Amino acid sequence: MATLNLPAWGYGLRYRYGLFKQRITKEGQEEIAEDWLEKFSPWEVVRHDVVFPVRFFGHVEVNPDGSRKWVGGDTVQALAYDVPIPGYKTKNTISLRLWEARASSDDFNLFLFNDGQYESASQLHSRAQQICAVLYPGDATENGKLLRLKQQFFLCSASLQDIILRFKERKNENRSWKWSEFPSKVAVQLNDTHPTLAIPELMRLLMDNEGLGWDEAWDVTTRTVAYTNHTVLPEALEKWSQSVMWKLLPRHMEIIEEIDTRFITMIRTTRTDLESKLPSICILDNNPQKPVVRMANLCVVSSHKVNGVAQLHSDILKAELFADYVSIWPKKFQNKTNGITPRRWLRFCSPELSDIITKWLKTDQWVTKLDLLVGLRKFAENADFQAEWSSAKMANKQRLAQYILRETGVSIDPNSLFDIQVKRIHEYKRQLLNILGAIYRYKKLKEMNAEERKNTTPRTIMFGGKAFATYTNAKRIVKLVNDVGAVVNSDPEVNSYLKVVFVPNYNVSVAEMLIPGSELSQHISTAGMEASGTSNMKFALNGCLIIGTLDGANVEIREEIGEENFFLFGATADEVPRLRKERENGLFKPDPRFEEAKEYTRSGAFGSYDYNPLLDSLEGNSGYGRGDYFLVGHDFPSYMDAQERVDEAYKDRKRWLKMSILSTAGSGKFSSDRTISQYAKEIWNIEECRVP
Numbered sequence: 001m002a003t004l005n006l007p008a009w010g011y012g013l014r015y016r017y018g019l020f021k022q023r024i025t026k027e028g029q030e031e032i033a034e035d036w037l038e039k040f041s042p043w044e045v046v047r048h049d050v051v052f053p054v055r056f057f058g059h060v061e062v063n064p065d066g067s068r069k070w071v072g073g074d075t076v077q078a079l080a081y082d083v084p085i086p087g088y089k090t091k092n093t094i095s096l097r098l099w100e101a102r103a104s105s106d107d108f109n110l111f112l113f114n115d116g117q118y119e120s121a122s123q124l125h126s127r128a129q130q131i132c133a134v135l136y137p138g139d140a141t142e143n144g145k146l147l148r149l150k151q152q153f154f155l156c157s158a159s160l161q162d163i164i165l166r167f168k169e170r171k172n173e174n175r176s177w178k179w180s181e182f183p184s185k186v187a188v189q190l191n192d193t194h195p196t197l198a199i200p201e202l203m204r205l206l207m208d209n210e211g212l213g214w215d216e217a218w219d220v221t222t223r224t225v226a227y228t229n230h231t232v233l234p235e236a237l238e239k240w241s242q243s244v245m246w247k248l249l250p251r252h253m254e255i256i257e258e259i260d261t262r263f264i265t266m267i268r269t270t271r272t273d274l275e276s277k278l279p280s281i282c283i284l285d286n287n288p289q290k291p292v293v294r295m296a297n298l299c300v301v302s303s304h305k306v307n308g309v310a311q312l313h314s315d316i317l318k319a320e321l322f323a324d325y326v327s328i329w330p331k332k333f334q335n336k337t338n339g340i341t342p343r344r345w346l347r348f349c350s351p352e353l354s355d356i357i358t359k360w361l362k363t364d365q366w367v368t369k370l371d372l373l374v375g376l377r378k379f380a381e382n383a384d385f386q387a388e389w390s391s392a393k394m395a396n397k398q399r400l401a402q403y404i405l406r407e408t409g410v411s412i413d414p415n416s417l418f419d420i421q422v423k424r425i426h427e428y429k430r431q432l433l434n435i436l437g438a439i440y441r442y443k444k445l446k447e448m449n450a451e452e453r454k455n456t457t458p459r460t461i462m463f464g465g466k467a468f469a470t471y472t473n474a475k476r477i478v479k480l481v482n483d484v485g486a487v488v489n490s491d492p493e494v495n496s497y498l499k500v501v502f503v504p505n506y507n508v509s510v511a512e513m514l515i516p517g518s519e520l521s522q523h524i525s526t527a528g529m530e531a532s533g534t535s536n537m538k539f540a541l542n543g544c545l546i547i548g549t550l551d552g553a554n555v556e557i558r559e560e561i562g563e564e565n566f567f568l569f570g571a572t573a574d575e576v577p578r579l580r581k582e583r584e585n586g587l588f589k590p591d592p593r594f595e596e597a598k599e600y601t602r603s604g605a606f607g608s609y610d611y612n613p614l615l616d617s618l619e620g621n622s623g624y625g626r627g628d629y630f631l632v633g634h635d636f637p638s639y640m641d642a643q644e645r646v647d648e649a650y651k652d653r654k655r656w657l658k659m660s661i662l663s664t665a666g667s668g669k670f671s672s673d674r675t676i677s678q679y680a681k682e683i684w685n686i687e688e689c690r691v692p
């Protein structure tokens with residue numbers, strides 16, 4: 001947004017601790033607190049002049065005129081820290097405003113303190129400090145859930161108070177103004193459902209503080225707010241307990257009830273054909289066992305635009321998750337395919353490749369106009385260009401090999417194929433498919449004689465990613481990858497043909513090292529489950545070939561770079577429901593290679609750890625923790641066939657380089673500049689505003 005000279009603000013929380021630092025031990029993943037603030041943060045500017053109160057708990061008072069007011073409870077202060085985000089080669093810089101929670105000084109009980117009761121005297125201080133203590137606090141307990149809800153409301157309330165104050169200040173500078181102008185000056189984009197409370201909070205601020213009536217406040221709110229959906233995984237769709245919400249945010253629950261009631265009335269009066277759908281499309285789920293607020297439904301009902309983050313994902317939203325809403329508001333739904341910044345993900349992280357691109361295109365304009373990369377297509381088979389391309393990739397591979405040696409002690413061969421899968425560890429991303437493929441490859445190499453091995457393509461398979469601390473199967477996968485690596489890498493018979501490395505503590509800095517050195521990357525989620533993916537774009541931009549399913553943005557990447565330059569395998573999204581049924585009904589016949597890889601692992605080839613519970617999740621017979629929901633078994637044979645095509649392609653040096661160049665050349669669409677321009681034009685209705 002800064003680079004495109006758009007007038008924008010970012011809002012977030014100033015967390016003390018990040019997710020965690022990942023260490024790998026004999027037991028697998030270990031989580032260590034990561035202190036984001038222990039070192040001085042030189043760019044942030046504390047704004048003691050920008051402070052807003054945020055209330056929790058309390059109750060609603062009805063005034064004599066019928067208007068309502070939220071009073072009582074606890075109040076914490078939101079203090080702003082501004083982080084400048086400079087655009088690339090522009091004078092524009094925008095602010096990322098991060099809120100810190102502080103207790104109000106009048107909450108400090110001097111009487112208790114002087115009485116020697118130091119803990120009780122400072123109770124409110126520590127309670128306020130909990131809000132920004134950690135990113136994604138565990139939400140298994142009721143306390144954890146309450147803390148997350150507090151974080152969400154704290155962000156929404158402080159940010160909206162800030163936005164409204166700025167609007168009023170600017171408006172008061174000149175003539176009279178009306179609240180109906182607010183949506184032409186302010187667009188609020190909800191990044192997933194985490195900031196959904198911005199909807200009832202904006203309604204509350206407009207009605208209870210500014211005196212607007214319901215209809216006027218609703219018109220302003222719905223013309224201001226838009227929502228981006230990031231996942232269709234049911235377990236990731238936020239649902240908050242109504243009783244917790246009534247306690248923490250009583251006024252907001254009144255407003256949500258009213259939004260829901262009016263929506264239901266609208267359906268009953270204008271869309272009787274949808275009445276039977278009301279139980280699933282209304283906002284409040286009043287199931288007596290566990291009444292909840294469905295945040296995604298609240299977002300769809302209250303936003304003027306709703307978008308997914310890749311074409312396939314947006315199509316699935318319209319056909320499935322939000323299908324009934326599409327028939328009510330057909331023009332509300334859009335697609336905004338994700339993008340990545342070419343500044344970080346090519347120009348900065350791979351100066352070698354960047355220089356060659358600039359040299360051959362005779363311009364460095366591609367850094368802000370990424371479509372110019374298509375100009376590389378005509379050099380894809382040029383021997384001089386290929387030689388330069390190859391040596392830049394080799395320099396990046398050597399740099400990566402040194403990093404791996406330093407971080408893991410494993411020495412890898414820069415002449416082997418560098419095959420990388422780095423992303424959060426999740427069953428739907430199917431790191432299990434990758435490691436089972438590696439296990440099968442290892443077993444076959446063991447069975448070969450020395451001559452046969454020489455005909456194979458040497459590979460270094462690298463994994464990286466954090467498993468959420470409470471996600472048992474994800475942590476088992478991390479352990480399995482490390483155990484396989486320990487056996488394979490120390491096996492003198494095969495370790496010049498295969499290495500398996502787990503790169504610890506995957507984060508953006510590590511990504512900037514791994515991606516430029518990659519030749520093949522794996523984006524192998526069960527079709528329909530990865531909304532977009534963005535690392536697929538980072539890899540393709542760096543001339544890395546993709547082995548992948550028809551999922552998320554893979555579909556569009558393949559279209560752009562050409563299907564002959566993409567190693568495709570696996571079921572398609574529309575086949576998945578039928579295949580799951582077949583597995584449940586015992587109609588599935590597993591491929592012998594799949595059975596062999598699992599059996600070898602169960603036999604203890606990779607140590608004494610009990611991998612049966614993990615592997616049982618892949619068995620066809622249904623039951624808790626079984627049923628192969630992610631279809632690893634179904635896709636395994638076509639995955640292994642695609643891997644054979646990779647090995648063959650790598651043997652033909654010229655062909656591989658051509659494919660690599662065409663990957664980069666076809667990546668122009670995946671610039672975040674394209675994505676942001678589309679949001680600006682098609683959702684926010686804003687234009688660039690250059691600093692003179």
Ligand SMILES: *Cc1c(COP(=O)(O)O)cnc(C)c1O
Pocket residue numbers: 422423424506507508511532533534535536538
């Ligand atoms: C880009 C990126 C991701 C997203 O990766 P996917 O493979 O698209 O899930 C995750 N973590 C880091 C550190 C990244 O840089």
